[in-house]
Amino acid sequence: MPEFVKRSEMPASAEEVFRYHDRPGALQRLTPPWEPVEVIKQADNIEPGAEVVLRVGLAGPIKKDWHARHTKYVPYEMFEDVQESGPFAEWVHTHRMEPRSSESSMLEDRIWYRLPFGPLGRIGGAALTRSKLEAMFAYRHEVTKQDLLAHRRFSDQGPMRILVSGSSGLVGSNLVSFLTTGGHEVTRLTRKKSGTREPEVEWDVRNQQLSAAELEGMDAVVHLAGEPIMGRWTEEKKNKIRDSRTKGTTLLCETLASLEQKPKVLICASAIGIYGEGGPTELNEDSPLPPLEALKKSNPGAAFLSDVARDWEAACEPARQAGIRVVNIRIGIVLSPKGGALAKMLPLFKYGMGGKLGNGRQWWSWIALDDLIGTIHYAICDESISGPVNGTAPQPVTNEEFTKTLGKVLHRPTILPVPSFGPKILLGSEEADALLFASTRVLPKRLLDAGYKFRHDRLDGALQHLIGKNG
Structure with missing residues (x-):
């Protein structure tokens, strides 16, 4: 499967970065505002078994529900979610926080995905999907970084x-x-x-x-x-x-x-x-x-x-x-x-x-x-x-x-x-x-x-x- 990786240094410990993602509101904070996404269902936590349902706009009035479930959870280190049904043929997303010092860490988002419609989907959607992932995670990492700095100040x-x-x-x-x-x-x-x-x-x-x-x-x-x-x-x-x-x-x-x-x-x-x-x-x-x-x-x-x-x-x-x-x-x-x-x-x-x-x-x-x-x-x-x-x-x-x-x-x-x-x-x-x-x-x-x-x-x-x- 194709793999996408985004890594950014964060001005906070791995524990702080993990807590930020583990608290209520993180999904809303990190959803890019230009994406036509509506949160239909969200669990109170990101532990294994927790379910998220998003309604995603695909083209014009066409929308599709994205059902994802959290499957792995190691406190202060990583968590993972997997698409059960949705716009991708397969989707596995691992969030990892690597310690650098008491005040810094590396945030890594790693995604394995497969587009629908087989070879036709790869030919028609590979470049666009890659571009959308680049924009999405550039936004997510910048918001995470700036939010952490704002909270740390006080x-x-x-x-x-x-x-x-x-x-x-x-x-x-x-x-x-x-x-x-x-x-x-x-x-x-x-x-x-x-x-x-x-x-x-x-x-x-x-x-x-x-x-x-x-x-x-x-x-x-x-x-x-x-x-x-x-x-x-x-x-x-x-x-x-x-x-x-x-x-x-x-x-x-x-x-x-x-x-x-x-x-x-x-x-x-x-x-x-x-x-x-x-x-x-x-x-x-x-x-x-x-x-x-x-x-x-x-x-x-x-x-x-x-x-x-x-x-x-x-x-x-x-x-x-x-x-x-x-x-x-x-x-x-x-x-x-x-x-x-x-x-x-x-x-x-x-x-x-x-x-x-x-x-x-x-x-x-x-x-x-x-x-x-x-x-x-x-x-x-x-x-x-x-x-x-x-x-x-x-x-x-x-x-x-x-x-x-x-x-x-x-x-x-x-x-x-x-x-x-x-x-x-x-x-x-x-x-x-x-x-x-x-x-x-x-x-x-x-x-x-x-x-x-x-x-x-x-x-x-x-x-x-x-x-x-x-x-």
Whole structure:
């Protein structure tokens, strides 16, 4: 059978690397975001007999379930999984951790596989399969390395109990996986319990119900829940956008303030929309916010988002008054093929139909998903950080530069500009002006001053990593 091997040195002991893979969330952390893979079933461990079922996209709407079972398990040394049924004729995957020193080890992924359809499959799929494996394991090893470094920086603080709201969303689900692979215990704050064995707490924002007793003893709280802002902004939609943020945050913060054992820190999501329309001016956390009345005249949609974000941050005041350290992460354009702006852009750009929006001169302040997760983790652990923190990469770009960079990474032309009236017809004028054409050139001054090291500070490197185009 053909053999594929990927070896990388890791900045952690073999035991640490093994524990990372053995904890809940590892499969989610290491699944490349560009791959159409859905986790259908996952065991609580990777010991012999544990089963994993993935639904894998093959071509277009065609999908196939991949049933794998763990067959070998030697603590701190190796584990193995074997395909029982799925897209390959045979598949055996051995993960091995070789000690180098007390602080380093070699991670090896070794795969023996056989393609379906015999000689025809080998002729038609050998090169493509090899290419996909190269991209997949380059991604997996880089994520493993960077996650280990992030967890090691604050390892002296020990495992924490962390409450996360909005845990089913793009950011929340990836944050939970990152935290659990680091050994932290995560409790999900959810509108309805899922019935799984994961720790969960129910809340009802509409009826202002949340059990204080179930929140006692949390070390940190991360609040990400909120109505998505995409979609036509009817009055009902606007009310949901505002109320889900302000009423939910007020309920949570008043409850946290009433606890006997209060968390040390609350990380609450906010948005760079708070800065309104900034043009080419560089903005940081110390920049004054624009007068709302003037902003309403020039860009009503941006004024709405700015007003909501201000109320959102103000709703944290009960927690702050109770002595809880509060950090408001002003989130920029989050990049991931799994959701958000990049997911919507990729299909058009892959077919060479992408282009700049309007004149393309509006500034887009972006951040790779893993750096947003890293920002939240850093803010949890670094006690010097409080108040507003910009969750953006240090090198924002114009929409035109974003467009050209994405096209270059995909090796596709970007010669079809999108006239501004198109998105305004589809989304509505107010929504398009706020979400696509507002210009905010935001810099993460407080993050950089605190010593945070970005995984992806340049757009081209971030896109290459996220889309699987490294090398």
